[in-house]
Amino acid sequence: MVFSLAPFFLVPFVVELCLGQVTLGYLPQNFTLSALNTTLPNANHTGAPLVLGQNGASTGISFYVTSTYASYPYNDYPSLGLVNKSLRAYTTSGAWRTNAxxxxxxxxxxxxxxxxxxxxxxxxxxxxKLPAYEYSLLAVHGFHDLWSLCPFPGTYPQTNVVFNASAANPPPPSLGFDPEECYKVVINIVPIANS
Known part of the structure; x- marks a missing residue:
């Protein structure tokens, strides 16, 4: 009978990995989002600021997409919240009518x-919350490492946040972006002071 100690040596590693990660579905403080490039150097420690960019509207309903502030330089929803695993966006007056x-x-x-x-x-x-990052990271369906920033061409081009962009390869024509032009990011949750 052959007995291996390998599983016993892996157990502390797995326990340490699990203990180092904290996942929350509620945050007591409002925040903003920023995209931190995981493949190239960043201009600052928080990453590129993100805002709710226009994505269409009709009577009584408006659609938004998470865009870089550099590509959509308006910020009508300056604070966000995480409540019961739902993302909320608040207007400058603090009103909540917008959800992810x-x-x-x-x-x-x-x-x-x-x-x-x-x-x-x-x-x-x-x-x-992971030990390797200064800020908590946004996750969806439990994944925090499948975000990308992708340029969307058009009359008013925007660089938008896409989830698991590589899954769209080869892209259908209706996709609106080329996965080859995207780059990997994590989404920092940056707390707003006094919120």
Whole structure:
């Protein structure tokens, strides 16, 4: 009978890995989001600031997409919240009418505001605290490391946050972006002082 000690040596590593990660579905403090490039140097320690960029509208309903401030230099929703695993966006006056939407592989981190109906926000988002990062990271469906920033061309081009962009390869024509032009990021959750 051959007896191996390898599993016993792996157990402390796995326990340490699990103990080093804390996942939360609620944060007591409002925050902003920023994209930290994981493949190239960053201009600062927080990353590129993210805002809710325009993504269409109709009577009583508006759609947004998470964009870099550099590509959409407006910030009508300067603070966000994480409540019961749902992402909320607050206006400059503090009003809450906007929630993050469901997200799938190859899709953008979208938001919706409506006065037409009430719709439960998806409970799929969380904050993950890892020892290697200064800030907690945004996760969806438990994944914090599948985010990318992707340029979307058009009349008003924006650089948007996409979840699992590599899953969209080869991309269908309706996708709106080329996965080859995307780069990997993690999404920092940056607390707002006195919120």
């Amino acid at each position: 939407t469901e997200i799938t592989s190859g899709g953008t981190l979208g938001w919706v505001t409506t006065t037409l109906y009430t719709h439960a926000a998806p409970e799929i988002y969380s904050a993950v």
